[in-house]
Amino acid sequence: MEAFLRYILRWPSLEHFIQAYAWVWPLAEVMHFVGLALLIGTVGLFDLRLLGVGKGLAVAPVRRLLPWGVFGFVLSVVSGSLFVGGLWANIAVHPYDVLIVNGYLQTKLIFIGLAGLNLLAFYLTGMSRAVDAVGPGEDAPPLAKAIAGVSLFLWFGVIYVGRLIVWGNLALGG
Amino acid sequence: MEFLALIEQSSLAVWLRESPTVFAYATVLAVHTFGLALVVGLSTAVALRALGFAPGMALLPLGSLFPLMWVGFWLNAFTGVLLVTIDARLFLTMPTFYLKLLAIALAITSLRWLQTEVFEGRAPNGGVSAKGKRLAGATLLFWLVAITAGRVTAYDAYIGWETAAAVLVLGTLLLVGGHVGARMLRGSTRLERRTMSASRAAADM
Incomplete structure (x- = not known):
């Protein structure tokens, strides 16, 4: 398992690319932030509406903004994968070593996974369909509110622990 | 320059920079990112709607998002000042940093004008005027400049x-x-x- 992860987590071609062009890493950082803003701006807006902020909005049309959130998520995953796969080019540490010792990175990945499960729950509990009927000024069902609250907590949590990663153990000693 | 060095040596700046706890520098930086998510994220959603995406979404209720955006903005003005004190000589002598501030000022200005144009103007149920669309586009562009400039302050x-x-x-x-x-x-x-x-x-x- 370790050998397999060590093999797939380091991308030599990406490392060369990052080493050859100084702008690659900061470009990925910009993508990560733009992606974050798009995700929180649209998914967060949807969650806020379910929780009762901007209650004058019917819920169903707010969904039409969510593809922008998916786009933001893709930007963040692509740039985030670059940080992992090309880590060696930046700090000469194997990403696997960071992954097994850095609690913040682990928490971030777990939170993203939980956000995925939360989204799955949104569909499986029928809330996804139920909220489409929520019109202007109306309250979303309590379960939908709970799922929206969990979503907001998890995404802001992802931002928080994400920021802490470089303060965590980066396996620089070994 | 000596004044800037003095700022860096203030007990607040020293604590923020050198305290081993993640509740100093790292948390201020994280809150700065929360603020970014609120003000850039929500204004992006409003700008996208103004540009014609998600046309079924009513415009006027989006006005109630603005207070949250201003929360994000002031959160970042506050944490931004703290972050500057940590490395005052570097930031306050760097053209890129002033470019970031200019881009933020322009983004906020266009956002305020967009707010007036769309939410306080006439024709509440009509679409968004051409001017409103231009302001929405300008807001998005200035945020992109601000994010880019902010990120590259860490580089040559x-x-x-x-x-x-x-x-x-x-x-x-x-x-x-x-x-x-x-x-x-x-x-x-x-x-x-x-x-x-x-x-x-x-x-x-």
Whole structure:
């Protein structure tokens, strides 16, 4: 398992690319932030509406903004994968070593996974369909509110622990 | 310069910079990112709606999001000042940092004008005026400049300019690609609709 992860987590071609062009890493950082803003701006807006902020909005049309959130998520995953796969080019540490010792990175990945499960729950509990009927000024069902609250907590949590990663153990000693 | 050094030596700056706890520097930086998510994220959603995306979404209720955006803005003004004190000589002598501040000022100005144009102007149930759309586009563009400039303060100036060029190229590619992709999708659905109505007409006969 370790050998397999060590093999797939380091991308030599990406490392060369990052080493050859100084702008690659900061470009990925910009993508990560733009992606974050798009995700929180649209998914967060949807969650806020379910929780009762901007209650004058019917819920169903707010969904039409969510593809922008998916786009933001893709930007963040692509740039985030670059940080992992090309880590060696930046700090000469194997990403696997960071992954097994850095609690913040682990928490971030777990939170993203939980956000995925939360989204799955949104569909499986029928809330996804139920909220489409929520019109202007109306309250979303309590379960939908709970799922929206969990979503907001998890995404802001992802931002928080994400920021802490470089303060965590980066396996620089070994 | 001596004054800036004095700021860096203040007990607050020293604590923020050197305290081993993550509740100092790291948390201030994280809160700065929360603020970014609120003000840039929510204003982006409003700007996208003003530009014509999610047309079914009512405009006026979006006005209630503005207080949250201002919370994000002031959160970042506050944490931003704290972050500057940590490395005052570096930030306050760096052109890129002033470019970031200028871009933020312009983004906030266009956002305020957009707010007035869309939410306090006349024709509450009409669409968004051409001026409103221009302001929405300007807001998005200035945020992109602000984020890029903010990010590259951590690098040498030449890397900053290279990165800006790369952001411009990638942004243009995504914009053109998205536009073409959307047209192709819309084109195909229009074709489907035409074929469907043709077959329905044939069935009616």
